Amino acid sequence: MCRNIKTLHNFEPPATDDEIRAAAVQYVRKVSGSQKPSKANEAAFARAVDEVAHVTRDLLAELVTHAPPRDREVEAERARARAEKRFGRAA
Numbered sequence: 734m735c736r737n738i739k740t741l742h743n744f745e746p747p748a749t750d751d752e753i754r755a756a757a758v759q760y761v762r763k764v765s766g767s768q769k770p771s772k773a774n775e776a777a778f779a780r781a782v783d784e785v786a787h788v789t790r791d792l793l794a795e796l797v798t799h800a801p802p803r804d805r806e807v808e809a810e811r812a813r814a815r816a817e818k819r820f821g822r823a824a
Contacts, residue, residue: 738763742793745802750786753793757785 738759741748761781762768770778 741789742796743798743800743802744805744808746805748793750790753789754782754786757782757789760785 738756739752741752741756761778765774765778765781767774767778
């Protein structure tokens, strides 16, 4: 999976439409192998992003968990700590 696609399920507050769309764009970019589609492929690319975002919204709405919601700030801090351990402190 693309590293830039973030987990969206079971957060408080829930994932926003912007976060869902950003994940959809990353997914379509990865699958298509294209950062920015050519003019000939723009419509197909945009349609794919819209459809993936729609399906993702539906999926997130239907998923069930008994785990308590995760806190975005706590998860972000954990990610920063992992990155620091892996890559060292940023200058």
